[in-house]
Amino acid sequence: xxxxSQHPSRVICKSGTSVKxxxxxxxxxxxxxxxxxxxxxxxxxxxxxxNEGSKATYEQGVEKDKFLINHASLTLSTLTVTSAxxxxxxxxxxxxxTGTEAFFGQGTRLTVV
Amino acid sequence: AQRVTQPEKLLSVFKGAPVExxxxxxxxxxxxxxxxxxxSRQRLQLLLRHISRESIKGFTADLNKGETSFHLKKPFAQExxxxxxxxxxxxxxxxPLVFGKGTRLSVIA
Numbered sequence: 001x002x003x004x005s006q007h008p009s010r011v012i013c014k015s016g017t018s019v020k021x022x023x024x025x026x027x028x029x030x031x032x033x034x035x036x037x038x039x040x041x042x043x044x045x046x047x048x049x050x051n052e053g054s055k056a057t058y059e060q061g062v063e064k065d066k067f068l069i070n071h072a073s074l075t076l077s078t079l080t081v082t083s084a085x086x087x088x089x090x091x092x093x094x095x096x097x098t099g100t101e102a103f104f105g106q107g108t109r110l111t112v113v
Numbered sequence: 114a115q116r117v118t119q120p121e122k123l124l125s126v127f128k129g130a131p132v133e134x135x136x137x138x139x140x141x142x143x144x145x146x147x148x149x150x151x152x153s154r155q156r157l158q159l160l161l162r163h164i165s166r167e168s169i170k171g172f173t174a175d176l177n178k179g180e181t182s183f184h185l186k187k188p189f190a191q192e193x194x195x196x197x198x199x200x201x202x203x204x205x206x207x208x209p210l211v212f213g214k215g216t217r218l219s220v221i222a
Contacts, residue, residue: 001158032207034209034210036212042214043212043213043214043215044157044199044210044212046209049209093157095209095210097207099206099207101159102159102210103158103159104149104156104157104158105156106155106156107156
């Protein structure tokens, strides 16, 4: 199957700093990628839909100025958590759609201290 | 509104016993339904989708529109089936998936 790679898999940052998470489709082009957030022992919550070459579509309640999404190419979408706070600590997962199926990255564990 | 409900957080069964993971959904149109599985320390991966009507690793799931259910079944559980299972819904091709809260299946030897 297709491969979606996320980097980094784990990151610790200080409160107030920004963190960038990359999501790459390694062997296919993805015009659409999705970003999810997963709290401990809870389900994946859709944060935004990332569209190549255009602005991301954010779900209700997700601050677009805090969670900046850029999808500059057909194989890369980035999520930047700006001015991170401890409550932003979570597991972030990206997904890329091949046209017939969605594939998931391995996730990024963000800890804000 | 789209919603997926998995009523069981944890399901424990003995090896060789039948398994049924429940999933109910709420959607106004004709959704696509999926089951995803996450084995320990691995990423989420597709197990099966209702439009394929296939059996993967012995698992099957039938879409029941009348009951708005998409339960996952396997006649004989194996230890390697122990994992987290998520039921998901999509409103159409390429639209984002809406996930249930997941059910952790534990198969006891």
